[in-house]
Amino acid sequence: MPALAQEISKLTDRYQTTVPSGVRKQLNLEKGDHIRYLTEPNGRVYIEAAHADDGDPALGAFLDLLEADISAHPERLRAIDSSFVEQLKVLLKDVDVDLDAPLSDDDE
Template sequence: MPTIHELATITSKGQITLPKPIRQALGVDVGGKVAFDLHEDGQIVVSRADAEHEDPVIGAFLDLLAKDIETGRHVQGLPDDLARAMLAHAGHKVSLGDDFDEDVEI
């Protein structure tokens, strides 16, 4: 990958805007997270923070489903047993790297 050199200005609040070529190289967009690592030699490495990647579209859809289930207004065609299972698991942290304890049909 070629070296990219960009400048950013620090605002009075200590904020910067990541230049577009840097955002594109990191693969981050609005709401994306980046990590800053300060090395002993003073070098700072900026990288995409993948540990808690959240897709805003999927997040919004899941929020919609949660609200519908909580109010009893199920999304049309959502089976009751699926709605009950989703409600029972609402708020539980899930690690996408974990193995399943049971068989899953796709």
Template sequence: MSSIHELATLTSKGQITLPKSIRQALGVDTGGKVAFELRGGEVVVTRAEFEHEDPAIGAFLGLLEADIRAGRHLQSLPDDLARAMLANAGHAVNLDEEIDGEVAL
């Protein structure tokens, strides 16, 4: 890969805009994720690698979380389940983790 040298200005909010040539070199676009790693006195920026997520499912889960946080759609749920859902909203889930206890489908 050829060397690219660009400058960016830090805003009062601590934000920068990645120059177009850097975005193109990393292969990121609007909504893309980048990772920052501090190595000594240098910051290394790389494209963040995430598992593919279906945008429709992500959007649906976002709407569902917003409804739960706003207290909507919880009237028919048992209070302990609604509290558990609210307490765990936004927490990472390991789908490979073993399930404790019995599960009825």
């Protein structure tokens, strides 16, 4: 059995880390890519590149359910009326979300 490559990285105060260059090269990762962590019950963790086309299995199953329901009962579909859109705008007017921003201390 070939020797396993080993690299070490350090966690910051916000639990962030840099993926070591050897791991980035092995997984062919670029800036902005996503990685998936797979954890075994014994604590061993694997990481792999997570591509946009991999998708979320729970989301995929939910979308399949919606598609089947819409196909079976298209008469149940209703257009969103403008009053609902206006209510959403009022509720969300002060919400600013940046999904790429690091977590705040309150979020951790």
